[in-house]
Amino acid sequence: MECIVLVVLALLCPTLGGKLPSNFQKCPMNDQLSECLKAVIPKVLAELANGSSKLGTPPLEPLVVPSISVQGTEGAVSLSEQSYKDLQIHHLTKMELKNVEASAHPDKFALDLDFLGKQIVTIGQYTLKGRILLLPIGGHGLANSTYGDVKIHVHMLAKPVQKNGKSHYSIEELTMTFDPGMAHSFYGNLIEGNEQLTAETNKVFNENWKEIVKEARPVYEEALAGVFKAYIQTIFSRVEIDDLFAK
Numbered sequence: 001m002e003c004i005v006l007v008v009l010a011l012l013c014p015t016l017g018g019k020l021p022s023n024f025q026k027c028p029m030n031d032q033l034s035e036c037l038k039a040v041i042p043k044v045l046a047e048l049a050n051g052s053s054k055l056g057t058p059p060l061e062p063l064v065v066p067s068i069s070v071q072g073t074e075g076a077v078s079l080s081e082q083s084y085k086d087l088q089i090h091h092l093t094k095m096e097l098k099n100v101e102a103s104a105h106p107d108k109f110a111l112d113l114d115f116l117g118k119q120i121v122t123i124g125q126y127t128l129k130g131r132i133l134l135l136p137i138g139g140h141g142l143a144n145s146t147y148g149d150v151k152i153h154v155h156m157l158a159k160p161v162q163k164n165g166k167s168h169y170s171i172e173e174l175t176m177t178f179d180p181g182m183a184h185s186f187y188g189n190l191i192e193g194n195e196q197l198t199a200e201t202n203k204v205f206n207e208n209w210k211e212i213v214k215e216a217r218p219v220y221e222e223a224l225a226g227v228f229k230a231y232i233q234t235i236f237s238r239v240e241i242d243d244l245f246a247k
Contacts (some may be wrong), residue, residue, distance in 0.1 A: 149181030
């Protein structure tokens with residue numbers, strides 16, 4: 001599946017030389033880093049639920065993505081146009097952190113995280129045009145999706161760069177996998193102007209959610225990775241490396 005994914009995330013302009021908020025616990029840059037981060041990251045997510053003006057980050061509960069645009073998907077999910085506006089992602093701060101593998105050195109910071117989300121909900125305005133499971137669709141309206149028992153893996157690699165004489169991390173890689181154990185969606189006005197066909201088409205989609213998710217996963221994973229890369233990079237751009245870790 002070849003596609004182009006464009007993501008816009010509302011972030012405040014980065015200001016160099018910032019500090020971590022005083023209530024953020026810091027971890028040492030040693031062999032205890034993974035264990036420490038496993039305890040600290042859930043607390044940080046909870047602190048970021050309402051956002052942080054000091055770090056330049058919007059609220060995580062919900063996280064609002066102003067725009068996601070996907071072009072050129074093929075296969076069982078074949079869409080010539082797919083876009084979302086004001087997409088709300090709920091319950092990110094309630095995910096359970098199952099495992100952390102981290103290593104931090106002067107020349108790089110590598111991080112792998114495994115989360116389990118009991119329920120992730122997305123709500124937003126959508127536009128779709130194309131075919132799903134050979135069914136022609138073309139509509140726009142409100143989309144509401146619920147995902148259960150979602151396994152999420154995040155891999156990040158960041159390296160230091162110099163900004164105004166200070167060292168900050170720049171994210172070189174951030175990938176994400178999103179594997180739900182259940183999915184249920186409703187796309188209002190999916191068959192534009194025909195409520196009955198919209199309801200019937202949504203029913204077919206939900207009965208075949210595994211196939212649809214399998215086809216659509218690479219696109220959504222790329223989009224979500226773009227969202228979280230922008231979010232984390234905003235923090236890295238504000239806070240220099242020396243202030244991210246305990247002395």
